[in-house]
Amino acid sequence: GGWAHYVGQEKVRPIAGFSQVAFGLDWTRPPRHQASTSYWYMNTCQWRYEAFDAGVFGSPLGRGAFEGMHLADCVAQAARMGWMPQYPSLNRNPLDIADDAAQAGMDVGSFIVQELREGRIDFAVNDPDAPENQPRVLDVWRANLIGGSAKGHEYFLQHLLGVPTSAVRNEETPVENRPENVRWHDEAPTGKLDLLLTLDFRMNGTTLHSDIVLPAATWYEKHDISSTDMHPFVHPFNPAIASPWEARSDWESFKSLADEFSRLAEKHLGTRSDVVMAPLQHDTADELAQPMGHVKDWLNGECDPIPGVTMPRFVAVERDFTKVGERMVSLGPLVDKLGETWKGVTWMPDLEVDELRHLNGVVAEGAGAGRPSMLWADQVCEAILALSGTTNGRLAVQGFETLGVRVGKDLAHISADRSEERITFQSIQTEPRKVIASAEWSGLEGRERRYSPFTSMVEYDIPWRTLTGRQQFYVDHEWMLEYGEGLATYRPPVNLMRHIDDPQLHEEGRPEVVLRYLTPHSKWSIH
Known part of the structure; x- marks a missing residue:
């Protein structure tokens, strides 16, 4: 409970590895x-x-x-x-x-x-x-x-x-x-x-x-x-x-x-x-x-x-629909064949796939024969952590190297001090571990530094993820301009009452107050 677990996952830090497993990107794309x-x-x-x-x-x-x-x-x-x-x-x-x-x-x-x-x-x-x-x-x-x-x-x-x-x-x-x-x-x-x-x-x-x-x-x-x-x-x-x-x-x-x-x-x-x-x-x-x-x-x-x-x-x-079950419990070949791409950055986890073969064992037969096993939930956790730069120092460095080639800057040193670090499921069972700065995120963090967005752009002149590569406050798009959202400007709260209904009078002539209970969560239960 508490900070160790929130009901909604607001930030999936090992997002790269999670995506491979959750969306089946290791088998089909x-x-x-x-x-x-x-x-x-x-x-x-x-x-x-x-x-x-x-x-x-x-x-x-x-x-x-x-x-x-x-x-x-x-x-x-x-x-x-x-x-x-x-x-x-x-x-x-x-x-x-x-x-x-x-x-x-x-x-x-x-x-x-x-x-x-x-x-x-x-x-x-x-x-x-x-x-x-x-x-x-x-x-x-x-x-x-x-x-x-x-x-x-x-x-x-x-x-x-x-x-x-x-x-x-x-x-x-x-x-x-x-x-x-x-x-x-x-x-x-x-x-x-x-x-x-x-x-x-x-x-x-x-x-x-x-x-x-x-x-x-x-x-x-x-x-x-x-x-x-x-x-x-x-x-x-x-x-x-x-x-x-x-x-x-x-x-x-x-x-x-x-x-x-x-x-x-x-x-x-x-x-x-x-x-x-x-x-x-x-x-x-x-x-x-x-x-x-x-x-x-x-x-x-x-x-x-x-x-x-x-x-x-x-x-x-x-799609071979008859092999869905067999493929689900094995890490597919596209991971080391095409690599992982997240927010325009691609890295190749070939060494990690071999490590997972030794750590998780391999599938003996079927569609995933010879591939790392994900038969059990703890093996799935190991795969997610191994394939994410935030929990694998080697991939974090490789991601910044790839980004550096694209933008013409030496960025590998950002995570170099943790290049040998490998956060495994076994290691976090001993104690929680701080994640590593990785290229798929715009912010920097480390052992003694907390995440803040866009710090990598500000401190290392990495182009912003906009059409111009700069901080962009003007959105030149007809639909955005039509709504007056071309620039970040103050907008008062929407007056929905004038679009939905007018306040009514009670039978005795007193004005009524309409309360609208609005929540994205469950209306009648705990959350």
Whole structure:
């Protein structure tokens, strides 16, 4: 408890190694990442109840580009231009799209552009309430999903879960203010999900509404790693007792799910090509997609639809669905073949992979034969720590060397005094260890120095992660300028009451006070 563990991980210090394991980057790339705000906004039908348009908060100095524009149309435009991810991506199965592209003798990007132009494929965000675009199965791992009023609790109940109550009391958007590009269904769907599975040890709002709840081990019944922004240490969790009755650790539960999925895949999926719609990335040349900040939408004929430039990338990824379970418990080959890239910096952990073979042992057979084992949770922790510059001095130095070559400066000395240091899971079980300064973070820290952001830029003249490489206070982008956010200026709190409702008078003529309880956490439970 306390500083050794915070309920929400505010800072995953060994982020590089964590990403390899959590997102499966050691076996396939790119992953699917989703911004949850836009996902739930569209898939819980919250967009159907907007009382005002996107222009309400526009600057009086703007051109009025958002006047009359529905917020759902803004989400759809951002997705089709590749500014952010939005899943499901297209209104057809991505496995079938890959098959059709191969049959047509085309790469998936060119094929999808052709099908979009012919109207045979569309972005799913343009019709989120269509049956083929609705989420059907949702797995929740220890999250305050149902019950957080700031997320739109009532919309989840009605449209995602189909709870038989009139949870949503708002009026739907009137006809004249509805979206132009996002399709409106006269009757909003209720109960989009077919299955809600939750892995948690708390009886919160999510578990109460779940079809299946998997009993989970608590913090003191498993091996795990913890870090936070409140102190510079990386902490272990060690089981004080065995998990009671049917409870399992997170890793054991994930393994069982992966094995069962692989068993079913032998009959239903096999090996298929999958199409991943990947958004344009920061810390890459993708940030130049809007020259001079001009927004040109290919849907309106203002430019050509070019994957990776004016729209998302479409990447074909081969997946052997029958090997998901076997791959999960072994460290895949892409780690030492392609290396690890984080915020534009790449390093090669080839020596670390060999060390993990000796430390964890190797997988004897199957898809991961000869690879380091991650069968047990403590082995996973060792892999995460070995592959992160913040917990591995050699990789920290290598990361700064790589960054130094790119920016034309000698930076390796930043972490040189800890180049031989290796924070292992076994070592933090003895005592927590202070992390190492690493190139994926903008701040510097050490044995006697606490983290502060941007100190590496200030002290070593490393270019800032902006388009100019300098501290950038002006954002030359049409959308930002339209909202008056081109410069960092004072903005008073939004007066939502004038957009939502006016204060009412009580029957006896006294004014009423409306209290709005807003929290991103669980509304009726401990946190």
